[in-house]
Amino acid sequence: MALLLRLGVRHQRTDEIARTSSDKETRSLAPIFDEERGVARKQVSSIHDHPDITLETLQSLMLANDVTQLLVKELAPNDNSKNQPYVSKGNLDALNILPAGEFETDSKHNTLKAALDFRWLQSNGSISLAPQAKLIFYPQYPEVRLSGFLKGAKNAPNYLMNTRAEGRLLFLGVTTDRRIIGWAAGPDSSLAHAYVSLKTPEKLGVFTLVPLVGGRVGLSTRSLLIQELRRIHLLDWIDSKALARDGSVVSCVSAHCVGYTLEAELGVARNGISEPDFKGWEVKATTVKKLDGKPSAKPVTLMTPEPTGGLYRTLGVADFVRRFGYPDKKGRPDRKNFGGNFFAGIRHTNTKLTLALNGYDADKREIIDTSGSLALLTDNDDVAAEWSFASLMSLWNRKHAQAVYVPAEMRKAPSLQYRYGGAVRIAEGTDFVRLLQAISARTVYYDPGIKLENESTKSARTKRRSQFRIRSRELASLYSKVEQITLLGF
Template sequence: MSGANESPLEYVSRVMRRLGARRVVFKLLANNDNSKQQIYFGSDFDVLRLIPHGDLVGETTKDKGVMYKASLKLSWIDIESDAPPSPAPGAQLIFYPRYPEVRLSGFLRGSALAPSKLMQPPTPEQRALRGQSQRCLVFGICADNTILAYSGVWDGKLARDANARIESGKISRVASVFYELEQPIQEGRILLLEKLSEIYRGGFVRSGRLSPEGDVIEYHAKNGAGYTLERMFGIVPNGRSEPDFHDWELKSHRSGAVTLMTPEPDSGTYKADLGKFLTAYGSCTETRRDFTGRHLIGVQNERSGLTFRMEGYDPEKNEVVDPDGGLIMRNLQGEVALGWTFNKILTHWSRKHAQTAYVSYKVVAKDVNYYRFGPEVLLCSGADLKLFLHAMYGNKVYHDPGINMKLVDGEWKPKKRNQFRVGWKGIDSLYEVSERVLLTDL
């Protein structure tokens, strides 16, 4: 049980942190939040960033358009015993882009500790009796993406504690419908700007990246700004789709277009045989094969002969209507040369780009480049899927690949970089909120 000076929420939070949670969030549940109608997680796309999930997989419904499902590593806990967390293997998030709306489903089945009685659909009598009574659902989010779950009883001490904190206005709201005792979003923003201010005051730094072992490696290529900025934050270059620093993705920017993401295609000749793809659609010599050039939706690229399309997308409704579609490049015969399913694009965008910091920089060329980051920073949040799809269809976002294979010692060595880019003036159109900050003012 909780200590004399410890509230019910603080006690549940302490138990979850002892079990490995790094963040603890909670939500008050109403009558309609039950196992039949599913638990409503809001209309905010940011909830897909808050709650760790598997890949989003789309399917068509009869009356709700395309919906996406993503598995969760959710386990229920008992705060009054030493029983280990009990997994609920059927737990999943369901995302309905048309509304938009996110719900939790399958969260009871298979778990010995699941609060089944508390999550049953109410009878008319129970609904009338409970009125405005609530339960409190608490999630503990662990570093390995496990989600620890606990629910208090109807109108119990936990729900009353949560409600009192919310009404006081002294608690942090996250992802629209959740709350947190700490203030992680503001804290992350503060830590980010403090670190960027420190880097700016430090002046020019030598181009370099971190090795997997954490050693600094000098970097001579022209695109060293991003690697150098990551190095200053202690980030090892990686292909993961998670944010870089306290839920913020870092992007360096000087002029011209910005690279938003570099997801690998999951369909087409490219995926089956890169050498065959480059031979057919690239520029080739005896020792090198290249695939480059801006590819726009609905426009045949003169160099590759490929036409980029958004298949399964309705531009008038601005929504995906066929989950088997995606961003597809076809040749003159209609064959798929390379493509990204909407599942792949949506999963990547929801995990990595909900909050992005675009950091300006200056460069001085010596034996290697030297960079100074700042003073201008653009903080963007609310990376809604429909904003991205609309920008993609309107060619504000485009594919600008830098892919090649070089013949080295008799063996073809590939280098893959599938860049989705946007002009700097179009950045604001991808996010719900944009804020320009000068580090010199902090």
Template sequence: MGIVENMNDTHVNDDERWFDRADIQQVHDLLTNAGAESIWVKRLVPNNNSKQQIFLGSDPSDLAFLPLGTPQYKAPKSQKKKAGPLLIRIPVPWRWVTPNGEFNAPNANMCFYPQYPEVRFSGFLQGCKEGPSELMGESKRGHELNRCMFFGTVKDSDGENDHVVALVVGASSPAAQYVLDMDTFEKGHICPVFYESKKKVGEFSILEEALVKIMGKKIVPWRRLNSGEQIKPYIAPNAPGLTLEAELGVGENAIPGPDFDVWELKAISQKSLERRNNHRVTLFTPQPDLGWITNHTQAEFVLKYGHVSGVDENGKPNEYYFTSGDINRFDESKEGAKLNLRLVGFTDSKNYDPNGMIALYDKETGELAAGWSYLKLLEHWQRKHNRAAYVPYIKQGSGGSTTVEFGPLITLGLSTSFGLFLQAFQDCKAIYDPGDKITLKNGSWTPHPRSQFRININDINAIYQRICEIDLRTPETMQEKES
């Protein structure tokens, strides 16, 4: 459906107040016809309007299922303490849907206030030819309790989330009453909309049922491509994680989220499925966006700051590695390390300078060799989800006879934030753990970059507000660990 250029506003026209009569079927039809594969809803309260904004979460990772843009920050001109709260804006491609068509909200953005922390939806009426001004305008019905904002994401031709389609209904509408009666309704939270809900009490139930079906089975590793094609066997290093997703039908379920339902899936290698063992988990793998490295090749960086890891028959280096051994972390002084790691502009999890960075400085010259700006890291972090399920596995055999078995001891991480990640980094629980390699082939260096930030599974309570440990054999004995 194309974008309609129409100056009429059905939200103001008394003869077109469809939003006060809409039932859940009309909401479903309007959004799915606009391309949404699934629908979420936020019940609105009196301070949710165009002036006071709409609270949607505590951290951008709460909205990981939305196509959030590049975080932007402008330092306030006033240096006074009353200059206002620190604000990072994150654009989001948003379209309002009405019976008349779809209408761009070009100034829609998420306002992230790290010190609270809160993420609020703003700018959703500015520049929009036909938005829900009657229900969302601060001087109109923008203080009405129990209005409901429905929204869903639309994918592009490559299967990536492209934009959001949304609509708002009045408190007296049948659709709003449907929301208040849903099993999945939670005050103050974004809730999934199910028409024939089979969801049990408890947010883990859908994933639990799916995992129980594959637990304890020796599975030949495989992967499912976006096209639906299956590759089996698949024995690359990332095979266990892709097998877990494939077994759970990821890519075919109609509930949005990074992986399955509301959960991001993490396959964790274990020595035994009968006990929980420590294991290092990769959080994300961003490349640096600041410093000397941005004007030089990866090979030049590794040659300058890495170490020889292989030689040819004449004793000449033909392989270099750049690893954590080449870096002095906080308070370290390794003799062979050429770089010093620093966390710049950080005070605590709620107080940090958006212009700050994780930095690697040349130990001899003090030059910034490589840096990851907080805004760049936040852009990666906001794609993570605020619910992660760590699923153990053991791999046996080799080649075509390889099998993967998933175990019952699941660890759940709930409610993360970018500030918690920075704090964990300051506390040396989350670490920069590079594995960049270059090899000499036909007289030139071939790079194999691996820039990764990782954390031990035993330390993940540092980046989540809640940790739950579950044994799928006896799920009623869920243990919650305080962070």
């Protein structure tokens, strides 16, 4: 927290530095070129023209806009609209912290870009869309940078985000529906003073987490999560249920009830907008035969993406299975399957296809071609099916940088019930490169379940399921840190 110390020293002589900074920044009021807008504009008089609000006001305004997680980045002098503030350096963890749209490949510059639903908060609580805001991934560094956040936005903090003044702060509120609400603060603002006074700040990548309630003192989100899981563990058997969007509790009888029941206890409503979430943590529950504290041997499904290219797309699913599938192993007539476990670099016996990573250097742990893909190849190197890096990155962006894995037992009598284990795994720090490395190391594998029934008839029917999985005990390969926590001893 070197910047905090510098800010603390600076506050001892606030007026002097404010005058010096203001003098330097406002010496000329001649029109300057606006890099974001591409036009000449008149220079704003000083940093101090930006509205000054308190931390309590910011928290209230963010909550009123459905923000569930408030992040702040300390801006360096070169963090401005021209140079694009970095939000990840040396890794891609920002892609699992900031929600983004679909990634697209810019082959000319060898980058990947994704639009952001970014709005600038106004002092009256309204928000102003920044229509050109985006994240850009530069694989050669690697870095993720924020771009276009001023262009086309009304009442954006242009001066603050164009100046090189040290000590500026960029607040980013993340909502449940994947919007980002921004606010910028100057080095001598009320928010800067309050930020320095925060006790035991919690870090998340390059960001600091700011509590949305209480402001100065409180438990970290990690501690709050563990506290809640301990409470749920002590409840013992819980009737299977789910929390509806309107806040009502409904019964649950599906295969996903182990997760829905846990989420309902955590106050997380079932919805299709985002991953299950508790204060920024992804919550994953799996059933086990015995709650003995040992990691389950069962595989964990990471994502279920349909291929984006190859013969799977051009031929269609039915003809793809006819060409690469095999007769049903259980002898069911007029049926072909396409399944099994596909590991990188190993030819699959039944389908004669090989899973290959194109555009990724496993030795250097680097993406060398952003137009690369994960592909199933024939012996002649024809692409049977493929998933572009851009499409996989878009899916991985929906996974949180922090996750908790909770084991549970199930019983069906007297009714469907679950009880959750007293030992959980806390995982922190994932990014897309870790996923690619795990695929290369064969810890993450492709496990499809695609079938073609009534193959010889006009009423042939397909069922598709493309999924990538990992053995539960190997989850650590996807994170920078995995720790087993005994809830009663915390």
